[in-house]
Amino acid sequence: MSDDEPSSMLISVAQLREHVNNPLWRVIDVRHDLFDAEAGPRAYQAGHIPGAVFASIDADLSGRKTGRNGRHPLPPRDALVEAFRAWGIDNNTQIVAYDAQGGQFAARLWWLARWLGHQRVGLLDGGWQKWLSEANLSSQKMADQTRGSFVASTSLVSVVTVAQVVSSLSNRDRLLLDARTPERYRGEHEPIDPVAGHIPGARNRPWQQNLNADQTFKSAVELRHEFDSMLGADAPQKITHQCGSGVTACHNVFAMQLAGLPGSALYGGSWSEWVSDRSRPVATGAQP
Numbered sequence: 001m002s003d004d005e006p007s008s009m010l011i012s013v014a015q016l017r018e019h020v021n022n023p024l025w026r027v028i029d030v031r032h033d034l035f036d037a038e039a040g041p042r043a044y045q046a047g048h049i050p051g052a053v054f055a056s057i058d059a060d061l062s063g064r065k066t067g068r069n070g071r072h073p074l075p076p077r078d079a080l081v082e083a084f085r086a087w088g089i090d091n092n093t094q095i096v097a098y099d100a101q102g103g104q105f106a107a108r109l110w111w112l113a114r115w116l117g118h119q120r121v122g123l124l125d126g127g128w129q130k131w132l133s134e135a136n137l138s139s140q141k142m143a144d145q146t147r148g149s150f151v152a153s154t155s156l157v158s159v160v161t162v163a164q165v166v167s168s169l170s171n172r173d174r175l176l177l178d179a180r181t182p183e184r185y186r187g188e189h190e191p192i193d194p195v196a197g198h199i200p201g202a203r204n205r206p207w208q209q210n211l212n213a214d215q216t217f218k219s220a221v222e223l224r225h226e227f228d229s230m231l232g233a234d235a236p237q238k239i240t241h242q243c244g245s246g247v248t249a250c251h252n253v254f255a256m257q258l259a260g261l262p263g264s265a266l267y268g269g270s271w272s273e274w275v276s277d278r279s280r281p282v283a284t285g286a287q288p
Helices: 013-019 039-046 077-086 106-115 127-134 162-171 182-186 220-231 249-258 270-274
Strands: 025-029 094-098 121-124 158-160 175-178 239-242 265-267
Touching: 013 025, 013 127, 025 039, 077 106, 094 106, 094 127, 106 121, 106 249, 121 127, 162 239, 162 270, 220 249, 239 249, 239 270, 249 265
Parallel strands: 025 094, 094 121, 158 265, 175 239, 239 265
Antiparallel strands: none
16 A cells, blocks of 8 residues: 555554544544434534544445345445545545444445455544544534545455355355344344344354454454354355344454454345245254
8 A cells, every 4th residue: 555554454543633634534434323223414413523424324335125135235336336436535545434333333334345346444443432532523514525536346355145145054165153142143132123043053253242342343363363263174265244234244254354364255135134035944042
């Protein structure tokens, strides 16, 4: 990377503070609430990192729902490219995504940027809370932006379809990691989707386990140890991540990449797509 400084997966508050007025950097606010679609826009309007633009999980970072493709289907690539241009992003832009939930939603932007072939994208480590506590800068001003010229290139991430997940149930060629909370995985509590439980064979790796108590990411060494202990001899390329709708699963893709385990895939439709066809099998309990 030749513009200003090398891109990093994790951007510290100090790094962003230094570049907050840099025209080659674009900050994306991805705050969201699964139970209140207007919570993100309200939070952005109340105060955001100076120069940040807002990206809606529902409107910008997801496609049209059909009732069979999950709650947050992947957006059309051309629509996402147009959104990047509207946000003032060029191919040499350093993107920094943040939220107020430990990267739960910002990781979706990171994954989608890489889906479009963009390497210069990172997450603000510690998110909005750490920014406020350390930089103490907030703005209610809409970002001044010139339309960007972003052009997509070859994807840097892998996507798995529901047909491939169905196939893997019998041939076991892929290992599913479910990023939802343990109680949702076990089928004890399901506040969002119409069916409780998990995809047979999936193992549970709640996305929250990637974080320290202050919502910053654990070190690469610690994450590597945890994933190695869980996956054993399975190569990263054999791993497929899923969650409720393909959003928080990106957090586990990010964490594996951070741990030096690149190449895992995302099942974009995830549990919400899986249970849209009641003929697909469902498991409950703590075992895969």
